[in-house]
Amino acid sequence: MSESNNLYIYNSLRKTKELFKPLNPPFVGLYVCGPTVYSDVHLGNVRSFLTFDVVYRYLTYLGYNVRYVRNITDVGHLLNDSDDGDDKIEKRARLEKIEPMEIVQKYTNGFRDTVNQFNLIPPSIEPTATGHIIEQIEMIERIINNGFAYEVNGSVYFDVKKYSEKYNYGELSGRKIEEQLEQTRESLEGGQEKRFFADFAIWKKASTETIMKWDSPWGIGVPGWHLECSVMSTKYLGQKFDIHGGGMDLKFPHHECEIAQSVAADGKAPVRYWMHGNMLTVNGTKMSKSLNNSFLPHELISGDHPLLEKGYTAMTVRFFFLQANYKSTVDFSNEALKAAEKGLKRLMSGIETLNQLETSENSTIDINLIISKSTQSLNDDFNTPMAIAHLFDGVKMINSINVEKDTISVSDLEQLKKHYSSFVFDILGLTSEENNSSDDELPNDLMEIIINLRNQSKENKDWSTADLIRDKLKKLSIYIKDAKDSSTWEYEK
RNA sequence: GGUUCCGUGGCCGAGUGGCUAGGCAGUGCUCUGCAAAAGCAUCUACAUCAGUUCGAAUCUGAUCGGAACCUCCA
Known part of the structure; x- marks a missing residue:
């Protein structure tokens, strides 16, 4: 404070x-x-x-x-x-x-x-x-x-x-x-x-x-x-x-x-x-209705607009805007939006990792660096792009702890969790988007069955069946991601 | 024409006198049955010209290019 x-x-x-x-x-x-x-x-x-x-x-x-x-x-x-x-x-x-x-x-x-x-x-x-x-x-x-x-x-x-x-x-x-x-x-x-x-x-x-x-x-x-x-x-x-x-x-x-x-x-x-x-521009020109270069939010989300290659979530767009200084114009482009989409994902999965981190006696990393630098950034006229950059540096630390290259103490972990929660959720106002397609449990349960079947095939070294399942799901825009001993899935249109 | 601002690497974008953000893409590596995903590492830069300075992307001047406002606009 x-x-x-x-x-x-x-x-x-x-x-x-x-x-x-x-x-x-x-x-x-x-x-x-x-x-x-x-x-x-x-x-x-x-x-x-x-x-x-x-x-x-x-x-x-x-x-x-x-x-x-x-x-x-x-x-x-x-x-x-x-x-x-x-x-x-x-x-x-x-x-x-x-x-x-x-x-x-x-x-x-x-x-x-x-x-x-x-x-x-x-x-x-x-x-x-x-x-x-x-x-x-x-x-x-x-x-x-x-x-x-x-x-x-x-x-x-x-x-x-x-x-x-x-x-x-x-x-x-x-x-x-x-x-x-x-x-x-x-x-x-x-x-x-x-x-x-x-x-x-x-x-x-x-x-x-x-x-x-x-x-x-x-x-x-x-x-x-x-x-x-x-x-x-x-x-x-x-x-x-x-x-x-x-x-x-x-x-x-x-x-x-x-x-x-x-x-x-x-x-x-x-x-x-x-x-x-400052203004949002499209191809260097201010977005305005009269120029026919403006997007309505629902067009952006559905991707239903001549200038859009695909749809983007509201959070992606929010993150995209926050990666630029509010006093600068920001130019809309599909490429930039896609980059923001991936960047946001990286940040969010970093937070997920943070919440599952194992603690040690001492910390080999300096969490105060992340905390003070990101705070200083916002104190400097709400410099969100800078603050986000420091948060990404923190993600690197988090991943390093996760693979046991570095360690973190109990109190440091508490502080860091609190800081990310405050900065990412409370201040930047980002939310972790609803995972998978819906709250409906049926798809989740079905996917669990399918993934279990595929894992069985894998255990039996029946690669053709395992790959067949993966490929067929891919055609339905469901992507299987194999980790060490478990598999997750993601639906992405 | 007037007022204000900008020009940074393949792309998006911080930085505003020395220590050269970050994201995406690329490349290499790790993991892996393969692939994807994930992680780690890493390359490419400051519009042009002149000046100030021991030293400039950062200051000054000029040039070129772009934008917003001057009329409704977030």
């Missing part, structure tokens, strides 16, 4: 690793931008949420009491800020000819199922935008009262120009609005409601056809997208909280706007540590 003082987090705001000191230890506030539930989450989204799942898990492991808030955006995510900007969910509802709230429910369910498959721990609070309309209206009022927003024709816009006179709009993304102004001047002359190109809607007037809409001091409308995160993070974590996470692509404008809104409303920069996860 002494390591809990040594966690460094890369803070996107200052572009440097900083020692993590919670505002009110042992409590930690963690906010992560959740999905807009208008379509299926794809693998790139999963990667992002996985990054913060590990952050949450590790903070918890370190003994912090983490309140983890991840929102569901169920209204207000406009296609754009122009006058005819449409709500994503409304649009989808019209396409599918169902209620917007049915869309929300359908894709919220899908999101939770998916995230569950990848063994992500549910957040402490999962608030929705529609559940916080009143708070959003109140925040808009505070912003207006402080002079940082204006109303035009039933919509309210954040006054970026005014804000940047007093504060630094663009400090997170490194943007300078003066410079941007020159390039974007043309798009200003469209007779829009906005006074300034960088202004963004915090309340948007609703058309008569719109189904999801609310009354407000400015008329019937919907809240702006950026606003919900400001409101919900403030409500559940306070005006100032520890960590805010999200994908790189949210840095601008979304997170920049969040900062501006909070400062404009309450005079405080809300977030102490900003964390941004």
Whole structure:
């Protein structure tokens, strides 16, 4: 637990690793931008949420009491800020000819199922935008009262120009609005409601056809997208909280706007540590629905996709992601996924071996090396690939003990078991996949009979029968693995 | 065009001034009736050019190539 003082987090705001000191230890506030539930989450989204799942898990492991808030955006995510900007969910509802709230429910369910498959721990609070309309209206009022927003024709816009006179709009993304102004001047002359190109809607007037809409001091409308995160993070974590996470692509404008809104409303920069996860790419290009290069999780698992050679389990994919740093892009490929599949297997069988290790008087190996190095890796901005590398070094040790080249003491073994259990299962969130095909006992019993028959043939040196059984099973995708005095089997499609 | 970032061995990916991760594949070996599986060992490297330095993949500059954001996106 002494390591809990040594966690460094890369803070996107200052572009440097900083020692993590919670505002009110042992409590930690963690906010992560959740999905807009208008379509299926794809693998790139999963990667992002996985990054913060590990952050949450590790903070918890370190003994912090983490309140983890991840929102569901169920209204207000406009296609754009122009006058005819449409709500994503409304649009989808019209396409599918169902209620917007049915869309929300359908894709919220899908999101939770998916995230569950990848063994992500549910957040402490999962608030929705529609559940916080009143708070959003109140925040808009505070912003207006402080002079940082204006109303035009039933919509309210954040006054970026005014804000940047007093504060630094663009400090997170490194943007300078003066410079941007020159390039974007043309798009200003469209007779829009906005006074300034960088202004963004915090309340948007609703058309008569719109189904999801609310009354407000400015008329019937919907809240702006950026606003919900400001409101919900403030409500559940306070005006100032520890960590805010999200994908790189949210840095601008979304997170920049969040900062501006909070400062404009309450005079405080809300977030102490900003964390941004990088993108999943396919052939070097960001995975996105519009490019037709995204995988849905079930396609990945079944392998039913033109870019996939075969199916991969959710755990393989989880491990694959963890073998890369969250701040780097990771490029999808069949080869890399296959490598991850085997690597994960090696790690897991190492743990199995660990649990069956015989102990000796003394240890000839230094388990503290493995423990401290893998801990240091995670303390270094959640460096999971490095931690995994050290865990593999440990597997080498474990195997060496197993073949009696090295020895381990009782207390060392206990410690090592505990460490692997914590790191692999609790922090990295990997699970040993269900062995063999099912919980059903029949296949297991049948296989036992077959294997016994084959072993009898082997004892009688009847190799042709033994090989025949092996070959026939292989055709059914059942693989026999002979060990010294026993045989195991594995079903792999 | 602006902002930010990247280019590491056959592949994936750490490292960020000297001690040259790890996984997968390859090769050799052990085990084995054979094969597979498993284990052990091991090879191939830092985009290019110039500079700083006793010393650079690591710092600086230039060049080439790639990406993300600047418009909805995790």
